[in-house]
Amino acid sequence: MKDRLWKIYENWEIELDKNEWYFSDCYDELTENLSSSDAYDAIPAVLDVLLHVKDTYLVNETLDFLLIIYNIADTTEVHPILLAEWHEINRKLEQMGDSFSVSAWDELRQMLRIT
Incomplete structure (x- = not known):
């Protein structure tokens, strides 16, 4: 999945x-x-990509x-990897995030019932 x-x-x-629906x-x-x-x-692979992208748009x-x-899951x-990387993801969002990423992160937290 990561590759x-x-x-x-x-x-x-x-x-x-070329295609606005590319992603x-x-x-x-x-x-x-x-x-x-x-x-x-597949969650750990997606988290690995999240932690290594270098563009705010790709973070989003x-x-x-x-x-x-x-x-889908x-x-x-x-996921235990999400818990393990929680602070690192927050740090990434503080450095590169924008209002969209904050909103998406909040949505995930609500979905997972994390306060």
């Missing part, structure tokens, strides 16, 4: 100029036929994809 997500992020600006289309392809357990197992996109993955269980 496929990084591949999507290559030349994303060019692809987005949505790619995410649909990535998650097609993904079981709930496979989605849950990765948070969006994390929400998609959690919805159909659980409110907080």
Whole structure:
């Protein structure tokens, strides 16, 4: 999952100029036929990408994809890797986040019932 997500992020600006639904289309392809357990197992890979992207737009996109993955996983269980990386993710959002990423992060926290 991680390699496929990084591949999507290559030349994303060019692809987005050509297709405004680029990320949505790619995410649909990535998650097609993904079981709930496979989605849950993919969470660490998505978190790894989130912690390593260097662009605010991609932070936002990765948070969006994390929400998609959690919805497919159909659980409110907080993945242990998410717990382990919680402070690092917060630090990343403080450095690179914007109002969109804060909103997406809040949505995930509400979904997972984290206060």
